Amino acid sequence: SGGGTRVAAALHTVAEIRPLGVFSVEASESTQVQGAFNTITLKMLFTATVPVGSRLFVSDIPPNQSPSDTLFLSGSGKSHFSYSTDVLLPGSAFWYESGRTVLMTVVREIPPTQITIQFVLRNNAQAQTYPPLTVYVLDGVIVHGPSSPVVPTFNARTGVVFEHALLVEGTRSVGAVNPILAVFRANGPMPAGTVLHIAGLLGSETNSSAELELFGQQAATFGGRGVWDAAAGTLRLTVSGGSKIT
Known part of the structure; x- marks a missing residue:
């Protein structure tokens, strides 16, 4: 009307953003x-x-x-x-x-x-x-999103244990050299410095505290040597530096 100021109406459109992800x-x-x-x-x-x-x-x-x-x-x-x-x-x-x-x-x-x-x-x-x-x-x-969190992961709760271990002796002859075969599989890695004990090897005449030479595919992993304790009937193996059992 008459000398009034005319104001134009502005239309604002707001786009809806929907979660896509x-x-x-x-x-x-x-x-x-x-x-x-x-x-x-x-x-x-x-x-x-x-x-x-x-x-x-x-x-x-x-x-x-x-x-x-x-x-x-x-x-x-x-x-x-x-x-x-x-x-x-x-x-x-x-x-x-x-x-x-x-x-x-x-x-x-x-x-x-x-x-x-x-x-x-x-x-x-x-x-x-x-x-x-x-x-x-x-x-x-x-x-x-973000989406709802999913199930927990990387929850490291279980230590390294042997899933499979087998000892086989080569002979039962009295006074004979007896090669022992040890086969084992762990459920996780064993880094350098890990110590394994093979126990129950009783009745041997091999001197105590001797170093025994190792043979087989993984002998080098233990430095090719194991420490033998005759009184305890135990062979101690140590994963050598630079090695790792996976």
Whole structure:
């Protein structure tokens, strides 16, 4: 009307941002043995297409688990990911140790589907309990997720024990030299300095506190020698420096 000022109405549209990323995640680990290599399996169901350039994070991982910042993936979904867009290496991921995170960059579009990926890191050498992993997708600056934490992993609760041990003697003839065959398999790695005791070897006439020469595929692992205690009937083997039983 008459000399009034006319104000134009402005229309503002707010776009809805919907969570695109991970709809559900199942995680599992291959072992809880302390110091052992642990294969982490992630089954991820995506509710929408994840475009190239998106980044998938797996966080809340214990530190000091890999000597390299490059992890190699396996599983049906590995070809969708690379170390980064700058380093195009399909089937790889970046281990961000200080952030306790595995980072995978999408280099091949992921349709709405379920995929499986696996990567390997090492459990801590000491007993530990960590919270569940968290998996989420980052596309540009928009966080899609995060998803609910998945099952706990890297909880190294089990010490190294022998899953299989066998002793076989070569002869029972009185006064004869008796070659002893020892076959054993542990459930995890035994680093240099680990001491093994083979007990129950009673009745021998071999002098006490003698060093016995070892033979076989793993003899060098123990420095080719074992310490014999006749009174106790025990042979002590020590994993030598620079060696490791895995």
